[in-house]
Amino acid sequence: MALHVRGVLLPDDEVRELWLDGDRVTFEPVPGAETVATGGYLLPGLVDAHCHIGIASGGRPVESLDQARELARIDRDAGVLAIRDAGSPYPYPQLDDDADGPRLARAGRHVAPVGRYLRDIGVEVAGGDLVATVAEQAKAGNGWVKLVGDWIDRDLGDLAPAFAADEFAAAIDAAHAAGARVATHTFSEDAVAVLVRAGVDSVEHGTGLSLDLVDELARRGTALVPTMINVRTFGNIAARAGEKFPAYAAHMRALGAGFPAVVRAAYEAGVPIYVGSDAGGGIEHGLAAQEMLLLHESAGMAPLDVLRAGSWGAREWLGFPGLVEGGLADLVVYDRDPRVDLTVLREPARVILRGRVL
Numbered sequence: 001m002a003l004h005v006r007g008v009l010l011p012d013d014e015v016r017e018l019w020l021d022g023d024r025v026t027f028e029p030v031p032g033a034e035t036v037a038t039g040g041y042l043l044p045g046l047v048d049a050h051c052h053i054g055i056a057s058g059g060r061p062v063e064s065l066d067q068a069r070e071l072a073r074i075d076r077d078a079g080v081l082a083i084r085d086a087g088s089p090y091p092y093p094q095l096d097d098d099a100d101g102p103r104l105a106r107a108g109r110h111v112a113p114v115g116r117y118l119r120d121i122g123v124e125v126a127g128g129d130l131v132a133t134v135a136e137q138a139k140a141g142n143g144w145v146k147l148v149g150d151w152i153d154r155d156l157g158d159l160a161p162a163f164a165a166d167e168f169a170a171a172i173d174a175a176h177a178a179g180a181r182v183a184t185h186t187f188s189e190d191a192v193a194v195l196v197r198a199g200v201d202s203v204e205h206g207t208g209l210s211l212d213l214v215d216e217l218a219r220r221g222t223a224l225v226p227t228m229i230n231v232r233t234f235g236n237i238a239a240r241a242g243e244k245f246p247a248y249a250a251h252m253r254a255l256g257a258g259f260p261a262v263v264r265a266a267y268e269a270g271v272p273i274y275v276g277s278d279a280g281g282g283i284e285h286g287l288a289a290q291e292m293l294l295l296h297e298s299a300g301m302a303p304l305d306v307l308r309a310g311s312w313g314a315r316e317w318l319g320f321p322g323l324v325e326g327g328l329a330d331l332v333v334y335d336r337d338p339r340v341d342l343t344v345l346r347e348p349a350r351v352i353l354r355g356r357v358l
């Protein structure tokens, strides 16, 4: 049955009426539609643009489709109706059309250098095979490739780029030729500079961004997904590594401490910023709203820009049309205005996914 909704349709201030006819939005009345909301504030759901539903708590790959589905539902019930999975060791293309699951933009497995990423999570490649591996992982995903840009080099005792600059460039070209965009994990200063200039589409974490480089991101339209919840754990990473790798530990501490200023500079430079919790492994699912609060409180983003970063703007970026004529029938109702108080994002009053009330 078609659904009828009335409320303040953000980002505009007006009370609008809309109808959800199957999995489509229309502003033309649908006869016989059931009214399911008559007030409040309407968003096309939240978006977690850096999430891992293929990685279980503790950092091991999930072992079944059902386990991945369950993790996605934790996010969904928190109002997240679209996810970009930033790397999964477990393939789950069947969930793209799961009637009860959020929309999915997926990378394949993380593409990582040999012995230098989380154990059993990435596909590890020697330099020469990088292009072929990226082309393969582009097929395994549905539009994204996840490239590990840097990680600790234990011989060096510090962060170091995962591959050489010309290898990164060839890998990004290969992904683009296969029709995929590239998201890259970077913590350090060196790797992110090379990757941005090589044309990567989205910088994940990005703690090593400099002021010059944020201008370059803005100029190119390269996205930043800061995952501030993750970066706040850098102190713990440093504490665990400290005795064996003191330079790495000091580097991680400095990157973590400087990060709110980096995100603020990127925001002020006009870099497209999106919300990513980095759930999966060490971070719980269902924290997109918390990441949005951090972007506001810690990095100084205005509430409306935070909402764009974690809702309609992110959906547009990922190719999931929102509450526009002909858009997809995903909608979350909030009792209070999230522009006035972002904490209301933690308490969705009503969640509608693919035209059905949950």
Ligand SMILES: [Zn+2]
Binding pocket: 050, 051, 052, 086, 278
């Ligand atoms: Zn991640």
